[in-house]
Amino acid sequence: MTTNLALVLIGLALVPYAVPALMPTWRWWLAVTCIFGSPLAALWIQHWIVSSRLNYNEGPGGGLGVAFWALVTTGFVTGVVVRGFTLLFAAYGLRLRYVLAVGILGFSIVPALIVVPTWWHDWKMRPASEACRAATFRVSVADAALSIPATSFWNIYLGRTSSRDAYYLESNISQREFCNASDDGRRPVRATNIWLRLRNFGLVTPALCTGPVADWAKTYCNAHEAAKRGGDDKIDFPLNIYLFAPDEVILGEFGGTRSTYQDSLKATPQSGDVFVTSDASSGTEPLTFSCHQINTGYWCGAFYSWRGGTHLGYTFQSSREEIAARGSRIDAETHKFLSGFEPR
Incomplete structure (x- = not known):
């Protein structure tokens, strides 16, 4: 995977990650989760129904579309989970610097989800000695x-x-x-x-x-x-x-x-x-x-x-x-x- 392509893919996932991850309160977090999560859930349910048909043919661009929305969904779900934990920690009185540390660590999950599988695949497929x-x-x-x-x-x-x-x-x-x-x-x-x-x-x-x-x-x-x-x-x-x-x-x-x-x-x-x-x-x-x-x-x-x-x-x-x-x-x-x- 080239550096430019990796940056594009990470960007596709980080933007939807940032939307729920930057929500200031529980109400904002819950609203964003419902507003953006519901269409994503409906999209994947529809894809599952269509792809289950015997005559299903995704076409030449279908795989790219699935990959695009998989990145968006992965970033968004990661942001929702991370922000949910940070809000929970803050509610129990965890110090602000620890809450920020969890948020920053969660921020690194998205590029890791893209880079680590690619690295692992390349490692498994390496030539023999x-x-x-x-x-x-x-x-x-x-x-x-x-x-x-x-x-x-x-x-x-x-x-x-x-x-x-x-x-x-x-x-x-x-x-x-x-x-x-x-x-x-x-x-x-x-x-x-x-x-x-x-x-x-x-x-x-x-x-x-x-x-x-x-x-x-x-x-x-x-x-x-x-x-x-x-x-x-x-x-x-x-x-x-x-x-x-x-x-x-x-x-x-x-x-x-x-x-x-x-x-x-x-x-x-x-x-x-x-x-x-x-x-x-x-x-x-x-x-x-x-x-x-x-x-x-x-x-x-x-x-x-x-x-x-x-x-x-x-x-x-x-x-x-x-x-x-x-x-x-x-x-x-x-x-x-x-x-x-x-x-x-």
Whole structure:
């Protein structure tokens, strides 16, 4: 937040603060509270009713309006409360200098309400330390081990459910927390599931796609760049990659399964899924894709046992006639990409 903007925001809040805070008597204080407080209360009640509607759309300027009136209301309510306390203290014979001290302290509450949350947000979002950003995490899923750079975009889950013990390396907060959990990569970590999404928050370019790009990461980097333009389903790379221990996770949370090939053997016409088996092999069984139709194409996924008790899964979009061929190419690209995370 720039200094000029901070001063403007503080000014917006201090003016309505000063109106009740400078009232000389209880009657004046009560009158001002009713005269100005009632319209503000009515305004927020109306906003609550309107915003509760299913078709509510605040429009491009709605957020600014809400922020403006929130500042005005915060300043006014703070002024009412502070002046109420000072009048109460004065009625009980508290010395004038103490009453003035309370008023001045209350005057500082308004800028604090604006500055402190902004400072706290900036502090939470601060980058990780240099040692953390340079770390390589030793992460195992079942018996498969990987070396994951801190600056990659993997999500790492340590528990059975994704709602707990989850770390998102793209986030500064999560990156710092995972560095603490792993002692900046010096301590191995056992995970239940790790997930790579091609679509990332903010679509920030991953560090491994800046500067010279390793051969194993080229297709991923090309697909990531295409995702910024909305063409993330045009390059032969999966939209999601999962490495997981099936007995240690809730498979339904990410649409996982032990084997799409085994699922295809038990499928019925009523299931609604389309199973496509390619000429390629997953290693122990035919490479099989489970698909369902979306718009004019299909959303497909393949899941199977990978290595050391770890299962591999990935998803992609394709036209109906291209599922087998495109899925086979994506499977090969997935294995090539994962080879870059093998421990050296």
